[in-house]
Amino acid sequence: MSAADDLSAPFELASPAFAMYQLLKELCLNNAEFFRRDDSEGGQRLHAGFLAVGDHVGLVAPLVHRLRRVAPSFDFNSSTPGNGYRSFNSVVDMCVVHGVKLCRQICDGRDSFLFRKSHYAKEVEACGHLLASLGSCLQLLQTMLSWGRPGELFSPEAENHTAEELLRHTEAINMYCFYGRCLGFQYCESMQKILKTISIMMASFSELYYSRPGLLSQATATLVTGGRYLLDPELRARRLVNISQYATVDFCKSFWLLSEMELLGRVPGMVCPAVAVNKVISIPPEPLEHARPDGSRVAVPIPDAHIGTAPVQARLLSAARREGMEMGEGRDARGQPVLPPSSALVIHCHGGGFVSQSSHSHEMYLREWACQLGVPVLSVDYSLAPRAPFPRALQEVLYAYCWALHNAHLLGSTAEKVVLVGDSAGANLNLGVAMKCVELGLRRPDGLFLAYVPVLVSFLPSPSRLLCIMDPLLPFGFMMRCLKAYACPGDGAGSPRSSASGKDDTESFEEVSESDLLELAAHKSAVSGGGSDTLTTVSLASLGSRPEADQSPEEPASARPEADGMLDRYVLRCDTDSQGREVPVLTTEPGGDEQVLFEAPCEPGLSARLGLAVSSLTSSVANTLGLASSRKPAACWQPREHTAGSRSPVAQLDALHHRSPSEEFQFQVPKDPYLSPYYASDDVLRQLPPTSILSLQLDPCLDDCVMFARRLDRLGCRVSLDVVDGLPHGFLNFSAFSKEAHGGSMLCVKRIRDLLGLARQGDGVQ
Numbered sequence: 001m002s003a004a005d006d007l008s009a010p011f012e013l014a015s016p017a018f019a020m021y022q023l024l025k026e027l028c029l030n031n032a033e034f035f036r037r038d039d040s041e042g043g044q045r046l047h048a049g050f051l052a053v054g055d056h057v058g059l060v061a062p063l064v065h066r067l068r069r070v071a072p073s074f075d076f077n078s079s080t081p082g083n084g085y086r087s088f089n090s091v092v093d094m095c096v097v098h099g100v101k102l103c104r105q106i107c108d109g110r111d112s113f114l115f116r117k118s119h120y121a122k123e124v125e126a127c128g129h130l131l132a133s134l135g136s137c138l139q140l141l142q143t144m145l146s147w148g149r150p151g152e153l154f155s156p157e158a159e160n161h162t163a164e165e166l167l168r169h170t171e172a173i174n175m176y177c178f179y180g181r182c183l184g185f186q187y188c189e190s191m192q193k194i195l196k197t198i199s200i201m202m203a204s205f206s207e208l209y210y211s212r213p214g215l216l217s218q219a220t221a222t223l224v225t226g227g228r229y230l231l232d233p234e235l236r237a238r239r240l241v242n243i244s245q246y247a248t249v250d251f252c253k254s255f256w257l258l259s260e261m262e263l264l265g266r267v268p269g270m271v272c273p274a275v276a277v278n279k280v281i282s283i284p285p286e287p288l289e290h291a292r293p294d295g296s297r298v299a300v301p302i303p304d305a306h307i308g309t310a311p312v313q314a315r316l317l318s319a320a321r322r323e324g325m326e327m328g329e330g331r332d333a334r335g336q337p338v339l340p341p342s343s344a345l346v347i348h349c350h351g352g353g354f355v356s357q358s359s360h361s362h363e364m365y366l367r368e369w370a371c372q373l374g375v376p377v378l379s380v381d382y383s384l385a386p387r388a389p390f391p392r393a394l395q396e397v398l399y400a401y402c403w404a405l406h407n408a409h410l411l412g413s414t415a416e417k418v419v420l421v422g423d424s425a426g427a428n429l430n431l432g433v434a435m436k437c438v439e440l441g442l443r444r445p446d447g448l449f450l451a452y453v454p455v456l457v458s459f460l461p462s463p464s465r466l467l468c469i470m471d472p473l474l475p476f477g478f479m480m481r482c483l484k485a486y487a488c489p490g491d492g493a494g495s496p497r498s499s500a501s502g503k504d505d506t507e508s509f510e511e512v513s514e515s516d517l518l519e520l521a522a523h524k525s526a527v528s529g530g531g532s533d534t535l536t537t538v539s540l541a542s543l544g545s546r547p548e549a550d551q552s553p554e555e556p557a558s559a560r561p562e563a564d565g566m567l568d569r570y571v572l573r574c575d576t577d578s579q580g581r582e583v584p585v586l587t588t589e590p591g592g593d594e595q596v597l598f599e600a601p602c603e604p605g606l607s608a609r610l611g612l613a614v615s616s617l618t619s620s621v622a623n624t625l626g627l628a629s630s631r632k633p634a635a636c637w638q639p640r641e642h643t644a645g646s647r648s649p650v651a652q653l654d655a656l657h658h659r660s661p662s663e664e665f666q667f668q669v670p671k672d673p674y675l676s677p678y679y680a681s682d683d684v685l686r687q688l689p690p691t692s693i694l695s696l697q698l699d700p701c702l703d704d705c706v707m708f709a710r711r712l713d714r715l716g717c718r719v720s721l722d723v724v725d726g727l728p729h730g731f732l733n734f735s736a737f738s739k740e741a742h743g744g745s746m747l748c749v750k751r752i753r754d755l756l757g758l759a760r761q762g763d764g765v766q
Contacts, residue, residue: 020096021061027103028054034110042117046106049124053099056131063138064092073151076709082695082723083153084463084703088141090725091470091698092134094186099127122181126233129177130185136173141463153462153703154678170469175244178470180237186470186698188726190738195472195728203229203239205255206247244477249355249386249485252478256356259733271736272367276336277318277325277376277412283403285309290402292441300402300442303395306388312396312403313381315359319371322412344756345413347404347445348379349397349426351730353482355385362423365732365745372749373758376412377421378404382429386485390675393486394432401433405443419447419755423732424701425486427453431677431688438687447755448691451748452729454701455708456678457487458669464702474700474729487669678708682715690718692751694744697725722747 032050035043067085074083102123109115148154184195204225229236243251288300302309318325322339346369350362359366359379370377380400382393401420408415420430427450437444459465459480468476673680691712695705705721712719724744731738735745 018061021057024096024099025054025057042121045121052128060135064089076706076721080721083706087464087697091186095130098185126181130182133174133177144461153707175241175469176237179240180233188740194734199472200226200229203236206243244475249481253356259361273371275317275319275367275370276321279316281314283312290442298440303399305392312400314400315379317366317370318376324409325412342375342413344375344417345415346377347420349422349429351424351426354425354486355482365735389486389489394429397429398433398436417446417756420445421449423451432674434688435684438684444689447689449752451694452699452701455704457676462703465700468700686715692720694722696727697723699729
């Protein structure tokens with residue numbers, strides 16, 4: 001029996017799986033009858049709202065039942081339930097649970113004199129709109145079932161249906177209901193609070209981004225607009241949906257950059273475990289050869305796409321100082337013994353949609369991973385699109401990987417075991433590096449850990465990808481603009497300017513990756529005179545973390561040649577000492593004698609430090625917006641429905657637009673296996689190292705992970721898949737603030753430890 005035939009199976013509302021649906025319908029009827037006799041406007045709205053919710057429950061329940069019957073055939077295996085069809089069943093279940101809680105709350109308080117009818121009428125109406133939109137999604141999923149073969153989430157038949165066709169089907173879905181009063185209902189409770197806060201920040205930031213008032217008015221506007229979006233969920237929903245539909249990739253980059261502002265950038269040092277080593281390293285683009293197993297040698301390609309040759313930046317984190325890292329001998333600056341080199345090394349690539357973020361913005365979990373694993377972690381800061389689209393980032397990560405193998409002694413490791421680790425876009429790059437190693441005959445990594453990885457960088461129809469219409473962190477518009485900027489730079493995504501020589505037509509300082517420029521902008525000198533917002537004058541090699549306080553400069557370099565080379569060519573400056581305190585470090589410019597010494601101010605008390613951090617917040621936002629405007633001075637908000645002078649950008653952000661998403665996202669992504677590893681040949685995939693994949697039940701990339709894991713399993717590769725529930729895409733960045741997210745992070749640590757073959761330590765990992 002095919003999946004489409006199975007949809008005709010009879011539905012019984014009284015089945016145990018739908019007891020909650022029946023309960024919601026009964027509660028709706030009870031409340032509707034109570035308010036039927038209420039002649040007030042609020043009472044009549046509640047009466048009509050409950051009737052609507054009850055009707056939608058009756059329409060949605062059979063659709064969920066039919067999908068529930070066929071969903072198991074799309075799982076990775078019987079012990080790992082998870083795919084896009086199951087995800088939507090889970091979302092509807094959570095919506096029903098939300099409706100039951102709301103109905104019970106109203107039942108308990110409807111007789112009270114203080115009962116707010118207008119408030120609860122809006123809540124009930126929002127729940128009804130939510131169920132109606134989910135019903136439209138479920139009908140679309142049934143259409144998608146008819147497009148493909150049973151058990152195939154990405155099937156050859158599905159490729160005959162374009163992204164535009166899927167987008168036209170979504171026009172009837174009311175996306176506003178997912179970003180208003182019910183925002184984040186499908187996630188665990190701790191993440192709901194975080195996502196609502198981020199959504200309010202995004203809505204408020206959009207006003208600063210497009211209006212750009214003065215610094216003082218920015219601070220005032222942030223407080224006022226933030227409160228407005230907190231009190232008016234409908235206004236927030238309109239703003240967020242319109243941002244998703246119209247804002248450019250520059251807005252996405254600028255908003256995600258907020259995590260690296262001076263205030264937020266200090267959070268990892270406050271709430272995360274302290275690390276003894278946190279250094280930014282500049283890897284020079286020098287000729288590099290690698291020995292093949294047969295004894296022949298192969299030249300490692302030097303990154304040169306789009307912006308010419310430039311150093312590759314990376315961040316080294318370690319819970320303890322090890323031989324090779326230390327420029328002195330015997331003991332570190334705090335008198336602790338220096339450990340021998342680790343036999344293992346973790347090379348990490350951060351996420352950010354290929355267009356934003358850096359190793360610094362991912363320190364929230366990298367610090368803890370370095371401490372839990374007890375091995376050095378090297379996080380690569382690859383260049384970002386749209387200035388450096390595909391394949392620039394892949395070239396840089398491959399080069400950094402090969403450099404790390406040749407210089408492992410400088411990283412405190414013997415590199416007997418090397419595992420590539422990454423999340424989202426970074427995981428995609430790691431897969432490309434492993435395939436490049438197979439192609440070029442380079443040493444393959446000993447394992448791959450991939451968190452919520454996109455393996456098919458194209459908008460082919462798949463059920464989990466429909467989740468992006470309700471994802472607060474990865475909405476559909478953001479995802480498509482990032483994809484276009486990285487994979488299709490010639491389609492107006494902001495392709496880089498190139499000179500006749502093939503290099504970017506910019507100053508030499510701008511040849512550094514954009515992530516480095518943004519990090520430098522976010523980490524201004526803490527001692528610039530007069531509170532100036534100007535950037536500290538540093539050499540190319542001193543693009544790193546901000547200076548740290550309450551420590552003396554590091555010891556001078558020893559006479560060992562490898563230590564001298566590390567100081568002269570690679571080390572920038574230390575970010576934290578073993579207590580997480582800031583330390584000033586002497587940095588040396590590559591190929592020259594110029595040195596820049598960052599002086600450390602006296603460490604103030606906690607209240608004073610918080611006051612300084614708050615005072616720097618608005619200046620950091622202003623600096624961020626200044627960079628955004630200098631990179632792209634043209635207007636970023638140009639909706640098709642309005643002329644340039646008809647309405648202000650802020651007014652358009654709050655308007656209710658009827659716009660088809662298919663109007664803009666009409667572009668073709670090349671079927672390059674290094675862009676979309678799903679297209680790689682079986683011969684290449686069979687040679688991949690042991691692979692551990694972690695995905696999320698509510699992640700738009702879930703189907704990518706499931707289908708890729710199934711393909712590797714069919715080819716006889718060693719592969720495992722974990723599907724975690726209740727967390728959003730990018731949850732690792734919130735592991736310090738959510739118990740569930742922290743549990744997911746610890747599962748990642750366990751899987752990485754298994755790939756490294758390390759013995760489990762008493763760190764609480766199950």
